[in-house]
Amino acid sequence: MDAVQKLENGEIKIAEEVIATIAGLAATDINGVAGMSGGLVGGIAEILGKRNLAKGVKLEINDKGAFIDLYLIVEYGTRIPDVAWEIQDKVKTSIQTMTSLNVVEVNIHIQGVNFPKEKEHEDKPQDLK
Template structure:
């Protein structure tokens, strides 16, 4: 579906002052932003080596909108952090996306399909662990003051 394709807009208010057009790209951006605000959702994806060289950035949240017979459905693809409950994150995404689109555009979303692409570990903590291992050696024990 093209990003600049207008979506039929039926306002809840009966007064009309003119025509309002909202493109699918706007709805997709609202959905992606709303999903990225949920705790546990990764907003950026680690770059591949070629991506680092070419300075290509990938986003962790992708939203696609479909409209059939006046019904709006949104597919949201996300990566989540390890340690978060997948169903809880998915339900939170569904609620947040529907709520934000209704609040910002007065359009009712009939369904929000959440696709979990991956469960990612925090790359920073892995890198810190490897640095500690290199400094102190594999066999040495690091005591923490807990």
């Protein structure tokens, strides 16, 4: 269901994908967020070259407002409660500012942890000749 706002001269309809994209961009802008978790279908779409900015966002809109679920991957060492609060605040503020839609809930689901890749060190023992 799209977000609909009735105005004096007509109405404004905002597609769910637009709201989901705003949420996804706001969430990934937070330090400690490695990315969104879109599941198998989202992963296949990205392999095929289609980048979905709403990946990892589940959205429900009703007469009370928007209920948002974000599925995220965080960086190793991130303090999850602090990052989750920051994401909730930024997503809510971004959506309300850009769309005037009431955001009732922003639920955070941590789906994984991104570990730093091991680097090839020059100081590895080499074979002696």
